[in-house]
Amino acid sequence: MSTTYLFDIDGTLLSSGRAGQKAMEEALRVELGVENLDYExxxxxxxxxxxxxxxxRWHDEPLTETRFQQFRDCYFSLLPNHLQAGGGMVLPGVTELLAKITxxxxxxxxxxxxxxxxxGWLKVRHFAIDHHFSFGVFxxxxxxxxxxxxxxxxELIAKRPELEPNHIWVIGDTPAxxxxxxxxxxxxxxxxTGRYSREELEATNPDATVDDFQRTDDVLDILLHG
Structure with a gap:
């Protein structure tokens, strides 16, 4: 049975140079008038x-679905400019790994x-790795x-009823x-390759942990035979 791979984006495939955070903070100023961005x-x-x-909730603003959609759409409109501003990159070994998997x-x-x-698609398209992915869950x-x-x-078993969970690999950089x-x-x-160390990730008991994807063949061996 073919293995299914589910990749996280930020901190796993790429670093956006904080483009997402910057766009969301700008949306706070535009939509909510927030100037003090000291939030935790x-x-x-x-x-x-x-x-x-x-x-x-942090800024004591009521959240209706209409306000949520307005904020979200503002964020979408701002994100491309922050991506274009630079500072981001595809993380080491990602391009090679995706090329071999696909x-x-x-x-x-x-x-x-x-x-x-x-x-999500804006980010992977900006860094020209979107063609490696045929679907996504967001x-x-x-x-x-x-x-x-x-x-x-x-969604996967609706298309492939024979699929078993152990034929799915989730690849990500956080305990979540x-x-x-x-x-x-x-x-x-x-x-x-994100904000969590190898030791912190290993403490969550994944099936395997790597420092990064630069040793592409070793990573591929884990995914194919691990």
Whole structure:
């Protein structure tokens, strides 16, 4: 049975140079009139819906679905300029790894990220790696990352009823990636290219951990035979 790969974006495939954070902070100024950006909200491994929900709560702003959509659309309009401003990059070894995984087909290689669908595709297109992915599951609806994984599972088995969880690899850089993989019984490869160290990731008991993707053949061996 062909293995399915679900890649996180930020900190796993690429660094956007904080473009997403900068665009969201600009949206705070535009939509909410917030000038003091001294907030303490965790973002790593979380969905954009969860982050925006917390931003509104932090600033004592009521959040209706209409206001959420207005803020989200403002963020979408600002993100391309922040990506163009530079400072981001595809992380080492990613291009080579994706090329080898999708050498024959990208049918079973997708994104599973807390990014909104629009902003997630904007990021991977900006860095010219979007062609490696045939599908994605995004943070538009769910606050809980585990629910995102459950959505991915339901969509995958709808298309491939014979699929088993242990034929899915989740690849990500945060403990949340490990946890959401476990929520659906998938295997998980943790990569220490984000804000978490190898030791912190190993403490969450992934199936495998790597420092980065530069030793492409070793990473591929884990994904194919691990």
């Amino acid at each position: 909200i965790p973002t790593a491994g979380r969905t954009d819906r969860a982050i925006i929900t917390d931003l509104f 050498a024959e087909s990208n049918e079973f290689t997708g994104l599973m990220t807390g990014n909104f669908q629009t902003s 943070g538009d609806v769910h606050v809980d990352r585990d629910d995102l994984a459950r959505l991915a599972w339901s 990636d490990v946890q959401c993989a476990r929520a659906i019984g998938a295997r998980v490869l943790a990569v220490a």
